[in-house]
Amino acid sequence: MSGRARWLIFGIGAVALVLLTGCALARMPAFGGMTHLYRDAVVNAALARNTPNVVSSVNFDLRGLDTFGEEAILLASVLGAAALLRPAEDERRRRPPGAGRTLQATRAAGYVLLPVTLLVGADVVVHGHLTPGGGFQGGVVLATGLHLVYVAGSYPALRRVRPVRWYESGEALGMSTVTVLGLAGLALGAGFLGNVLPTGRFGELLSAGTVPIFSVAIGVTVASGVVVLLAQFLEQDLATRSRRERAS
Numbered sequence: 001m002s003g004r005a006r007w008l009i010f011g012i013g014a015v016a017l018v019l020l021t022g023c024a025l026a027r028m029p030a031f032g033g034m035t036h037l038y039r040d041a042v043v044n045a046a047l048a049r050n051t052p053n054v055v056s057s058v059n060f061d062l063r064g065l066d067t068f069g070e071e072a073i074l075l076a077s078v079l080g081a082a083a084l085l086r087p088a089e090d091e092r093r094r095r096p097p098g099a100g101r102t103l104q105a106t107r108a109a110g111y112v113l114l115p116v117t118l119l120v121g122a123d124v125v126v127h128g129h130l131t132p133g134g135g136f137q138g139g140v141v142l143a144t145g146l147h148l149v150y151v152a153g154s155y156p157a158l159r160r161v162r163p164v165r166w167y168e169s170g171e172a173l174g175m176s177t178v179t180v181l182g183l184a185g186l187a188l189g190a191g192f193l194g195n196v197l198p199t200g201r202f203g204e205l206l207s208a209g210t211v212p213i214f215s216v217a218i219g220v221t222v223a224s225g226v227v228v229l230l231a232q233f234l235e236q237d238l239a240t241r242s243r244r245e246r247a248s
Contacts, residue, residue, distance in 0.1 A: 050199040051208040056134045060214040064193035067214075068178055071221050075175055078225045085232040102153030110152025117145030125219035129208040135215040139222025146227060155234070164231045167224040174221030181210055181217070 029035040046057035059067050121141030128134030150158040178193075185194030193214070200207030 047202075049195055049208055049211070050202040051129050051211050052203060053129055053131060053134070055132070056129045056211055056215060057208070059134060059136075060129075060211045060218070061195050061209070064182070064214065067218065068182065068193060071175060071178065071218060074222065074225050075171060078171070078229050081229055082232050085236045107152045110148045114145060114148045114152075117148060118142060121145055121219075121223070125216055126212070127205070128215040128219075129211045130203065130205070135218030135220075136222055139219040140226060142219070142223040143226035143230070147230060150234070158234075162227050162231065164228060167227040167231075170220050170224035171228060174217045174219075174224060177217035178214060178221070181214060185210075 029037075042058055042062060043054055045062055046052070046054040049057065049061060051057040051061065121138045123138075124133035124141055125135055125138030128138065146162050147158065149161055182193040185196050186192050188194070188196045190196045193210075195209040195211065197209040197213075199209045205212075
């Protein structure tokens with residue numbers, strides 16, 4: 001493609017973007033006004049489905065297809081990073097380092113905070129439809145909580161508590177659950193990822209229809225994906241050496 005053709009395509013796209021952005025800004029309510037159409041719509045929809053946390057209602061109900069796409073991007077990113085971090089032809093596996101020299105206070109804090117962090121992460125995931133939180137936030141808390149073992153100075157202990165194959169299976173299980181929820185919505189005529197389960201009573205754990213199931217599935221996917229991703233980086237840095245390093 002010639003340079004003139006590239007500039008022509010860029011110009012058409014730029015003009016269209018400017019026009020669409022201008023139209024959107026012209027129709028926006030005045031700053032500080034009392035008209036918030038989207039806010040009113042999503043709050044009413046969340047209350048109608050007994051979901052106190054409106055953010056979770058938006059993520060896992062009103063725009064569930066977007067959330068499904070985001071998780072697919074995360075899955076693809078983890079797969080891509082794992083493929084790129086595989087040992088190259090001039091690299092070999094080596095024995096990973098043992099427990100490092102860590103202050104006793106740091107080590108004690110790591111082991112004490114590990115179960116507390118995992119409990120908090122699980123609570124954030126499970127109660128995401130009732131209180132601030134959800135699968136995204138809780139999944140990250142769970143994944144990083146496991147790595148407190150590494151912060152405490154023991155990489156071998158970290159490898160024992162996070163068998164990578166388990167978390168690869170967890171990531172697949174989470175995405176499969178979301179896909180099944182989507183297909184169930186289609187089968188029942190509510191659309192892909194439509195909220196087709198009974199919504200229960202407002203404020204109870206078993207309520208909001210598919211929202212808590214969706215949230216837990218996303219929590220499993222995010223936690224597993226982050227663990228697998230960090231495992232690949234740590235293996236590359238601590239348990240792999242190149243031919244140049246072996247020669248030196």
